[in-house]
Amino acid sequence: MFKKTLLAGALGAAMLTAALPQTALAENTLRMAYDADPVSLDIHEQLSGGILQLSHMAFDPLVRWTKDFEFEPRLATEWEQVDDTTMRISLREGVTFHSGNPFTAEDVAWTVERLKRSPDFKAIFEPIETVNVVDEHTVEIISKRPNPLLLNMATYIFPMDSQFYSGETDGGKAKDEIVKNGNSYASRNISGTGPFQVTNRQQGVRVDFERFDDYWDSESPGNVDAITLTPIGENATRVAALLSGDVDFIAPVPPNDLERIESDEDTNLVTMSGTRIILFHMNQERVEAFQDPRVRQAFNYAINQEGIADRLMKGFATPAAQFSPEGYSGHNPDLEPRFDLDRAKELMAEAGYEDGFSVSMMAPNNRYVNDAKIAQAVAAMLARINVTVDLKTLPKAQYWGEYDDRAADMMMIGWHSDTEDSANFHQYLTECPDADSGGGQYNAGNYCNEELDQLMVDANLEVDLEKRGEMLRELEQGLYDDAAFIPLHWQNLAWASAANVDIEPVVNVMNFPYLGDLVINEE
């Protein structure tokens, strides 16, 4: 199944007598298919799954997440909180970029400065004031205020080769400029410290990677010498390519094909509970009834999350009653989905709406797994408390424009916290909407609770992580009691590979497989 260029004949025999390890003889090529390829080689151009997957292949972050949300040192070897706003980080020595330049503290400072200019990343890096270079392998990151999330941010700092990206191109343009729509130097040229070098790229067709010979992490078990990434947008084709042996690794795996792949003995399936919450907002500005917390609670009691997860999603989702998935500091284990139709009817009657009312609803039909079907199921469940739903589903390209206009009374959204932190959910989805600060940017419910907002602000200044977690759990409880929105589930993640490709250890809930550590076994 894998291309193996075995050195034949006398040469092979000579090498065997020299007792070289077996792996030196065989070349492992991983052929993989994602649903899309990275839009650019500039990792600061867009904050998206595809770009982060590329970042973890061609670059290394300062620290990275382990499977259970711990930090694992990568280019940072040690870190220490000097005072409330200063963190001192020691950097790994003896690391070189693909271009051959050595990796130093300058590169970290340069990268953070560039992140603060990127339209997509600047919001995340706003709390950082500056990065001071202490010596060649030490930096101090200075925050504007106490910053409990600095290490979370550090997972996004993939030091770039500052020498390589400095200066001007032949056309007289700065090599470090970040251009969303245009041909910038950084979008075509790449130099990182990561396990793989990009050797060839045809956008929308394929990207070729080769293992970087001078990669610093010599302890990594990874034995993949080359990777070919092909985007295959069509679900059925992606699965067919794996089953027919044309590719060795695919993601995502469509839920309808999970069983088929599981039962195939030549393939390997890995699934795990994800962190993307799918939910409905109830717009209080458009519908007066939603201003009554009893009505919002009644809607929550009327929805059978477990039914949706079991039957509609075929178990490919974890029913949710809050934003934070398990493992996040704000995950409140006391909160359970509260499906209870009688209670829902009671609450509607109490609020004076036993005869129900009608609402409009919108959902995308190609953004999340089964999104349109989920919306139909929710509409059907609401009919049982006499609420008539006028549902409209749209392709994602059109949906988000409608979402920004708050075009329906109930709107679906899925959200993954960029910082893997609970406060992020509240900040974007349920904070009081404020156009100036950008708070509640996706709060299509127009829900507003200043007490909870204050709780989030306080939590974001609390450096004692124990205490901070408690505050975030209280925040989740507050949103739950208030029935600020209708949580549905966390979408699961799935990857599949050929049986001899051991993907289980390298995939994670963030969905950036650490392919540098991937092991392909001998068949």
Added chain:
Amino acid sequence: MIAFLIKRLFHALLVMFVISVIAFAIQDNLGDPIQQMVGQSVPESEREVLREELGLNDPFLVQYFRFAVNAAQFDFGYSYIYNEPTTEVVLRHLPATLELVFASTLLIIFLSVPIGVYSAIKPRAWLSRFFMGVSIIGISIPVFLTAIVLIQLFAIGVSFTPFPADTGWGAWLNGLLSTEGGMPAYGRGDPVHVFGTWTTNFASLEGLTYLVLPAISLASIMLPLFIRLIRAEMLEVMQSEYVKFARAKGISMRRIYFLHALKNTMLPVITVGGVQIGTLVAYTILTETVFQWPGMGLMFLDAIERSDIPLIVTYLMIVGLIFVITNTLVDLIYGLVNPTVKLTGKPA
């Protein structure tokens, strides 16, 4: 002749003008390109800056005028997703599509002519009935389904075991029903570079294996149509006076069928065929999506999904141009085959 070509040139310009206006007019309904360019947590203020930069806030006429002036100088704008001039993007994807269409056309010609002629000469033979039956099924199955079935059968393989596999005859029958798979399920493999943006799958046997399944599924729409068309025309010609006369003169049947009758049969087939080649280009959207064939159709669908308006407009205009060119060629060929037709439509 020259007058005819000049007239057609104006047609082409008019078609492209109309397409560009329509494409521009619907762009507001194609979604917000900014949404596709930035991450979910990017604040509205940043989006507004980008929108302004791209000129998306200008009124329709201003945007269209800017586009038209540039387009007159063959500058159709920059693709939002490829960050390149749209013409370059389309030209890079064009060869893959043309090769696919070419392969399908070959399949159609070399299958439909013999089958059509045969079923016209021997309308009552069981083989003719079989072809007619299959062609009905062929017309009614959507390309998408044909493609997926082909992948399942010949790329993944299926094994049916309705018969006892431990007996010799059972294993043999099972083997007959099952398929091995092994054909490539997606993409073009490693096509051989010819020149410029043109890489070809026709240069090697391996390249051809990538072409087989997509070409068959693309041909599956047109093939039945042409078989039936050729059969019907041939049947009609066979009834005509001059064929009867030729038979009366004792000319060999073979000569009558393939020299006299077939020539006249092909006249309407050429007209329909020319138009259908354009349609075939349109159908590549489906085929290319299923097979991840890196041609214009796949590119176009991607552009729609990501609201890449400049690329959408350029694609539509180029496909419009292809239609006009193929129609012109058909008219020219028709003139050659049938000298009684006057191109300019004026009495001679």
